[in-house]
């Protein structure tokens with residue numbers, strides 16, 4: 595069995611909002627606003643109690659939005675997220691169990707990497723779209739440039755501390771397939787239900803990725 599190709603699944607989705615859901619209705623409205631702004635893939639973190647329900651609601655009610663689960667820390671969460679409707683899973687790091695579970699379950703997987711050894715472990719397990727986390731803290735821009743030589747086949751999705759300004763720089767790298775960030779779903783906009791603002795942020799992000 596081989597790994598599902600996350601590069602193909604997320605092709606064309608270059609900026610991925612990392613969203614921590616506060617409620618199911620909020621999640622659906624957020625996903626709709628992002629999609630209206632042209633963003634077609636979202637990583638929902640499993641940091642809140644409602645996260646699995648939020649994933650299920652987006653999968654059910656927002657056709658056209660690819661929904662993935664973030665903060666996946668063990669295979670049970672990966673299985674649960676897939677059952678809820680997630681078509682991809684993302685982790686801040688990785689483990690041999692997770693690298694294997696993704697292949698067994700047939701779910702696209704972005705393991706988190708911060709070192710060459712972690713890149714090698716992920717590639718050996720068949721995963722080639724790798725979340726570089728926490729990007730800004732580990733100078734991921736230079737790291738990703740340096741990894742072009744030895745890991746030519748790998749594609750990266752830097753996440754952590756990236757905003758719209760930094761995004762432009764990262765997206766210029768030929769081995770950066772996508773990047774993640776929470777700046778598209780600001781807490782105050784979620785609190786006040788300012789979906790127009792989220793749609794606007796999505797639109798700006800899409801424009802960035804074409805730049």
Ligand SMILES: O=C(O)C(=O)C[C@H](O)[C@H](O)COP(=O)(O)O
Pocket residue numbers: 612639640641664665666684685686727753754755756774775776777
């Ligand atoms: O929850 C997870 O699984 C994570 O890995 C953390 C997120 O990717 C970062 O929290 C992104 O957030 P910003 O740095 O605000 O863009």
